[in-house]
Amino acid sequence: MLNKMKLTAAMSVFAASMVFTACNEQESKPAPKTESAEVVAPATKSVVVYFSQNGATKKLAEIFQKAKNADAVELKLVTAYPSTYDSTIAAVKAQRDTRQWPALENAKVELDKYDTVYLGYPIMFGTFTPPIFTFLDSNDLSGKVVVPFCTYGSGGRKASAEELKTLEPNANVTLAFGISNKRITAENGDSVARAEVETFFADLETGKTDEMLLGGYSEQRPLAAEDSAVFAEATKDYAYLGLKPLSVSTQVVAGTNYLFVCEMKAFGGPAVQTNVKIFKPLPGRGVPELIVVEK
Ligand SMILES: Cc1cc2nc3c(=O)[nH]c(=O)nc-3n(C[C@H](O)[C@H](O)[C@H](O)COP(=O)(O)O)c2cc1C
Incomplete structure (x- = not known):
């Protein structure tokens, strides 16, 4: 997956250098129009696709969208989850038990023009929220770079990315980003999340894995x-x-x-x-x- 990202990046650099070379040549000698001027990779564009029930993931999605100048699609339920936490738990549990994923107003997303999909969701029952299952069932992510990001109460970032990899074996699912609801909805949540998203993009660029992110800690020792x-x-x-x-x-x-x-x-x-x-x-x-x- 990261190889694909590196390849894409390398292709962009290659394409850019082709354009640059072509321009320089045109300045020094008026070269006849050659095919090389047209060997420019199409501009790659990314899209943020997300679901958010109570706004935390929406906040994070907007940070991703701005950082990547991406398009955005907010997935909308045909029938919204109930307004209270306990009844949402019951509704989501019923959907998970029956694997009857909820209908979305906009389940099918036009993805052809995108090579990268930033996929955002709240963690529910340890993995992505049911509307994401509906989205996955309705779209083909084969060959796309899929960058998962989530908000959660206590966790679920890694487990949800693993489930995504299993369900979408033909997509290039990258390292996932996650932040707790408490931290992103805090007063300084926007700047905290923006800083962490920047670090995350740097980690993606350098091909960091979850194992590498755990590096740098001392040995486990008894608690003082x-x-x-x-x-x-x-x-x-x-x-x-x-x-x-x-x-x-x-x-x-x-x-x-x-x-x-x-x-x-x-x-x-x-x-x-x-x-x-x-x-x-x-x-x-x-x-x-x-x-x-x-x-
Ligand atoms: C039905 C339901 C199940 C949840 N399950 C989990 C969970 O398993 N683990 C967790 O860390 N947080 C869980 N949460 C907390 C949400 O992931 C968290 O509040 C998230 O930030 C909500 O995002 P939103 O504001 O975009 O809807 C759950 C929330 C709901 C409503």
Whole structure:
């Protein structure tokens, strides 16, 4: 997939250099019109396709759209989800149990002119929201570069990208971007998300993988009192996840990234091992915050 991206980038550079060379030659000697002047790759254009129920993913989609000067398509449900959280949970659960994906007003998107699709969604039940299944069923993403991005309560970025790869084996699904609802809807959420999206694009350009992004941490070690305090502060709104930190490693950036290996009993369910990433800003710049919970 990244090879395809690199290839596309290389083709653009190649095409640009062809144009540049052709212009220079025309300036120095009036060359007869040759075919080479026409060997210019068509301008590549990208589109942001997204669903958002409550606006967090829409906010993120607008950041992607502006950053890439992309077109945008917001997927719209024919019958909106209920307005309360609990009834939305019930509606989504019913759709997942029956795999009856909800009808969209605009399920079929004209994708021919795009080589890259930025696909945005809220995480629901650990993966992308049901309307994305409808979109995938209605469109052919073969050969497209698909860049997933999501907002979530606690996580689902990696798992949703893996599911996308499984469902779309002929698409080039890249590294996924994710940010928690709490962080993007905070007062400074727009600038925080914009900065992280920029870093994400740089990671895509350099071909970073999830494994590489975990690099740079120290070895896992037992928790010291300060680690436990950071963990407690950052996870105080996530009691429903039943997290118990087992060990920790850190990475010093402008502040400190923590990677806690935890036991998790979400909603009192069975214990699974998971990683919890927390960021502690430099002193005086804010409190430790949960970035993501993921394996
Ligand atoms: C039905 C439903 C299921 C959800 N499931 C999860 C989940 O499994 N994991 C998670 O981290 N967040 C989950 N969330 C939280 C949403 O992903 C999060 O609030 C997201 O930012 C909503 O995006 P939106 O404002 O664009 O609709 C769920 C929310 C709803 C309504």
